[in-house]
Structures are given as C-alpha cells and as structure tokens.
Amino acid sequence: MASPLLATKFHVPAKRSTLVARPRLTARLDLGRAARLTLVSAPAGFGKTTLLADWLATASADGRAVAWLSLDQRDNDPAVFWAYVAAALRRAVPGIGESAAEALVASPGNGEAIVAGLAADLDTADLDTAGQDAVKHDVVLVLDDYHMIDATDVQEGLAFLIDNLPPRVQLVIGTRADPRLPLARLRARGDLVEIRAADLRFTAEEAAAYLTGAMGLALTAPDVAALEGRTEGWIVALQLAALSLQGREDAAGFIETFAGDDRFVVDYLVEEVLQRQPNRVRRFLLQTSILSRLTGPLCDALTGDDDGTAMLETLERTNLFVVPLDDQRRWYRYHHLFSDMLAARLRNEAPDAPPALHRRASDWYERGGNLPAAVRHALLCDDPARAGELVELAAPTMFRDREEATVRSWLDALPGDVIRARPALAIHYVGAHVVSGDFDGIEPYLDAAERALAEYAGTQDQILRMIPGMVWAYRAAIAQSRGDMAGTAAHARRAFELADADDHMARGAAAGLAGLASWTTGDLAAARESWTQAVASLDRAEHVSDAMGGSIALADIMVAQGHLGDAADVFESRLALAAATSAPAIRGVGDMHVGLAGVLCERGDIAAAKEHLDADRALGGAAGMPQNPYRSRVAAAHVAWAEGDLAGAAQLLDDAESVYAGDFFPNVRPIQAIRARVRISQGREAEALAWARGRGLSVDDDPAYLAEYEHTTLALALVAQAVRLRDDAALADAARLLERLRVAAETGGRTGSLIEILVVEALAQQARGDGVSALDALRRAVTLAAPEGYIGSFANVGDPLAGPLKALAKEGNAPGYVRRILAAIGAASDGPYGAGSHGAGQRGEQGLIEPLSARELDVLRLLRSELAGPEIARELFVSVNTLRTHTKSIFAKLGVNNRRAAVRAADELGLLSRTPPA
8 A cells, every 4th residue: 555644744843932922923824814815935944834823822722623744855756745735734624635535546736626626615514623513714724845845737726725625614724935936916916924034033122032042041132132143034044053051151152142043043053952961862863863853763774773762862852952742752854954964964973874774764664564655765765676576566656646757757867777687676667657658768667667576487476467468568569659550450469469468557548549449540430449448457356536537538439420319319328427426526427517518518418418517517627537628618518509608618628728637548639629610600700710720731631531531620610701702712612622522431440520511511512512512511411410318419500500500490301409599599690601690580589590489488387496397387287298399399490408597597597587478
C-alpha cells in the first residue's frame, strides 16, 4: 500500500508559554475574513507560524473551523499536495474535500477538476462545527511553509482555488517568499491582506516583553533597546540571543558585540548555543539534523542510542528549537532555520556523515513499510543501486495511486545506467514519461529493458513476466504519438500476443491501442471491435476508471457510425454501474454524463441534456477525466447552439479551447471547426472561410477521416457564401467537395458524417435551384437519421431546410420525426444565411411550428403539478389513454421525450405564463 497521509502535518503548533501577545497582527489576520487571500510572507525566523498558531487559538474558540497543513518538499507532487489539502479540510469539517479526494486517485494532473470539487464542497456544506443544525461557520485553511512549493501545477491549481473560494472560507498562506500567485490582481481588487517582515518585526515594547518577561532576563531598558535595534526586531535572532544570554554575567558586553548581517549573526549564535550544550545533546542535534520529522525510534536508528524519545522531550522542555507535531508528543520537527544550521554544521564537521545517516533513515523507513520515505532518504545516501531497488518496489503502488509525478522525480534523480540495468525499473521510467505525454528519449530504455530481461529468463516473477507485453504496448504508444498508425497496430498486436491470458490490464491496453490505430484511419468497424474488447478486458481487470475512459472511446466511435442509441446505452450502463457502487465519485462518471448530454442534444432533448451537464457540474469535476473540462464545455456549447444562443455557444467554445487537454484519441471534431460552424450560423461565413484557409483546407483535398468534419464545415461555409453573394463558382466547388466526402463516408461506414454531408448537399442543391436533387439528398438523410432520432444535424443549419422538410412530411416520410426537426429549427434564432434569417411567420403565437391546442395547454399545466398520470386524467375528466395521446402530441410539438423536459420547454417558451383559455 502507498504511504498514508501523515497526521502530523495537520497539527496546529501549540501556543508557547513564552508567547508575546501581538493584537495589532491578529487584528490584521481577522481582516482577512473579507478577502480571498491572507498572505504572511517574511524570511525565516520572523515568527510566522507562532503568530498563526496564536491567532487560530482564538479562531477556534469563536466557532471557525480550522484546517492546518504544514508543507514540505514532497508536496510539490500535485497528487500529494491536493490529497493533503482535502484531508486537512475534511479533518476540520467532516465531508469537505471527499469528492476531491476521489478525483486525486482518478486524475491527479487535472488541477482544475480537483480544485473545483473542493470549492463546490466548501460552498455547499453546512460547515456545522458546533453540532447545531443548519448553522453556517467560517473555515480557515492555513498552508504553512508554502515556500517549499515550486511546482507550476500546484501553483496554478491554488490560483484557481483562490478565484473560486466561497465567501465563508479564508485562505491563509505562511511563506518565506512570495508565491507565484496573481498577487497584483488580488491586491488591486482589495482581495489580499498582507503581513510582511516589516509588520512581523518585534517593536521595542514587544522585544522588552519577550526578553524580560517571557525569557526572564535581567536586562536594563538600554540593553533591550540595543539588542532590539541590533536585531531589527528579527525574532529568531532575539530568541537565539536570549538563549546565549542565559547565565551570562556580562549581558551588556555580549550585546555590544552582537553585530553583523543576518547570516553571520545566525552562524555566531548557533555556535554559541551548540557550544553550551552537553556533548551528548550536541551530537544528537547534529546526527538528527538530516530528518524533516523526528520521532524517538527513528532518532535511535540514526544515533545508535536508545533515548531518542526522552531526548526529544528534553529538547522541547528547554525550548531548543523543536516543534511538536502531534498531541501525543511522538513526532517533532526542528525549527527550519535551526535545522538548516545544524545540517550545515554537520557537513563542515563530518562531511562523510550525512550519506551514512540517510542510509540508516532509509533502512528504518523500509522496515516500517514506508517505501516512499525510504526512497527519499536512499536518494541522498550516495547509493543509487539501493535507491533503484526501492523505487522498483514502490513504483507499482505509486502508479496505482496516481502519483506518477513523484515516481518520475525519483527516476530522474537516478543515473541512467542504474535504470537501464533493471528491466522493471526501465519500464517504470518509460511509463512515468508516457503518462505525462513525454516520449522523447524513452525508446533506449525499452531496448535496455528487453536486454536486461534476458538475464531473468524463466523467472516466475509476475512483474517480470508482464514486461515483454508492456514493452510492445509502449512501443505502440510511441508509434501512435508519431502518427504511425501501421506501427501502432503492429506493435499492439505483438503486445496482445505476449500478454498472459490473465493479464487483463495489458490485454486491454493492447486492444485499445489497436483500436486507436483503426479509429485514426477511419476504419470504425475494426476500431469498435478493438475497443469493445479493450473495455471488456479492463472490466475483468477491475480497473473501473480505465474502463470508463475506454467507454468514451467506444461511444465516440458509435456516434461516428451513426449509432446514437448504442452510444447512449454505453453511457447509461456505465452510470448504472457507478450508481451500484459505494464509491462517491469514480473517475469518468462525469464524462458519462457529458457524453450522454451530447447524444441527447443531437436527439433534440435539450432539457435532459442540461440535466446531465448539471449532474457533471454537481460532481465538481472530481469524477472527470483530464479532458472533462473541455468536453463538458463543448457539450454545453452545442446545447446553447440548439437553443439559439449563438454568442453563448461561441464563448463556451472559446472557454473549451483555453482548457483543451489532448489525449491519445483522434481529435476528429476540433473546437476550431465547431466554432467555424457557429460563425456560419451567425452569418459570419467569411470568418469561417478564413479559418479554413488558415488550416490549409481546400476543395481539392483528398478525403481523409481526420479532416472529414473540417471539410464538411468548409463546404457549409462555401454554400452560405454562395447564397449571400450569389456565387455560382463557390456552389460548384462545394458540390465537388461534398460528392467526394459522401463517397468516402459511405465507403467507411461513417453514417454520422454521411447524414451531415447529405444535409449540406441538400442546402447546396437548393441554392442552385435544383429542388428535386435537394429533396433527394434530404430524403436520404432523413431515412438514415430517423431510426436514431437525429435532430441537431438538421436544426443547426436553420430555416432553409424548412420547406423541403415539410414536403417530406407531406409525402408521409416519417412525418412525426420531421415535425420534431421543424420544431427544433423554430427554437433557434439564426441560421447559416445570417442572423435573423428565420421567418417570423413560420411559427405561431406560441413559438412553435404547430401550436398546442387549448386542451393540450390544460394537460401541460397539470404536467407541471405533482399529480400522477391517473390523477391528471381524473382532473380533466378524460381516460388515461386519452391523456397519453395528448401527452404524446405535446412531446412531439415541443421536441422532447419526457414530462420534466416538456415543462422546461414550456417555461422557456412562456406557454404557461399566458392566461388560460376560457
């Protein structure tokens, strides 16, 4: 198992007996309750942590929930950082951060999704810290020692959290250096409260209270003033000076010689303090200075003695720079500055000692089962071979817990020859790089893994038995990253052949990679078969989240094939499986909602699509894949487009582009191409054509699946331009392109694309005045689309199709289905021929192609109530069958398929706000 979260990191330091009250600063901290960020920033030794601990003692007493987190270097891994933040909040207020904790396991690199989950939890929780019902309380989240954090991903995630903090949450950062956060913007908006070194310096009165009161030194007022002046109020210097002054008879003489800049003052005082300690204490301090956390048994492992616990208690009692990290006084840390000084002194006095001490610490942690800590010390003990062995043992669990960034940092710290000599270590190196999308320079490690594996021929070790298949799976991934689909398919087949029959994870990965190769080349039948096999293998491996990710691919392929119903079944079955588990948020559940919203939007059920997008948002992104932020925005843009909000759709697409996260899946519907179609609907086809030129698209291009959507968009833009400018040449160009696209889509079995192409062909033929050909193309599109319930592909092009569609309905060609398309067209406000192109006379007073009857309005009003169907029938004095007939007609006219959606559509159209008929 991975190392558990260290409870000591959540411990608010105890209030010291030598504390000097500083009301001027605690009042400033209280002002932070009205700001987004409170920043306590000053060099080491200025009393930041002590001030915060004193203030929080009051904060807890007045009902605020306090979440404290002490940070260290390991927290630069986003997975580790956000796990601790979520846990700190959860300790303060049970339930807070649970969804974010689930997201950490699922997608640790997706900072926005994780932080959104935290913000949502904080905004919606009751925060009942006093056991009172429905009482709202403030939360104070303190991140101490934030200067230890330099990871860009963590900084960006925290900036996102600051922007989305609910009003009842106060974020406080204690740091030695200003963090890379938007401080200038926060300052300009009045959202930043700052306490800096100038504020933290002891005033003359505070210095006197500390030296003569708390420390009990017999100093004169001139002595205190001189020492305060020489230290410029720097608290740790005063503390060190006070320790050196204890027992001195010539205090004035010592103070007179106390001078120099900070670094030399510190060096001098440490020398004074250390020289005054017994040899046994001095040796303990130096030997344990390599530790970031101290506990008695660990100290004993380093010193070879058996009094570590007693020694730590003594150090605390004598105020010798140790800070307790828990209430049981089992774990401590040195004051960071003091620790740095001790470590520097150790290096000077015994330069060979630190590696040996780190080795002892590593051995102690390994015996205790804490492999990550064992690795960290091993990397500092000048024994890379041992460090490599420990990384090899720790990596599988770290990968499972999605801490790949930490594994990569370990491996990057090891010499390449150590990694290449061990096949499992080499595979872990490749895996850590592939996960982050970094394929440069990893192939030699695959070669090395195969060579090193020869030395273990015949082994029964499970990990080593999996390596051959993993080598070829990674070769397939490399080929895919280079666009070599033939190589991807060949390597994936080889990986599948080498994987053991019960190695479901490897077989699933190989099948998925083979499916990617087929998908990218447009062979959707083969891609669907491979991804079906991949998802089944991942299910057997019980990798639920990976199976969710494979289901996205499988459903996307089904949509491209024109099988909307099959895609909906995939999403719905996954949601049902997730609902049957006890886990609060499985990675990928949010994406199932988003995918289903896309299908429902295409089918014209806008209300239901919105419900699923709302469900995804309610999860706060915690249950989403890394691509969820942009996928959800694209789906929302399609909903806005269907509702006629073209400006909103364009903005959502801009937002989607800003958070775009690519993956291995082919990007067959680029955001820029979707935006171009929205521009066409706004009558801005010139911008769409400019986009096409920028992409290098031409009507003479050979059809290719990856560019099929873009080429269809180009044809649509040309038709719109031809109509506006009466440009016959543009129509002829569009017709030539569309014919080639149609043939390619037919041959490839891509019915989803074929329907869109036929719709644009119908527009082109109509623009040329060939109504018969236009009707033929539209008739074929309707025939293909009706069984799957396509609406959006017709409705998004607007009014020009209304006449031919009505003609089809009169022919008896799926009249009910065609009426739904016409109703959807009427719900939009623009079309590809310019803003406001819809004829107002097409819709009745209700805004529908076919208005509701008075009786249907009566039914609709009661559908809005809590009455069940039989009760509504009794209220209207009709049979249940008659009610069903009315309801079915209402759904068809509104273009919906359920009661809730009908009520929402009625509200949007204002149908229920009108005076009921007499």
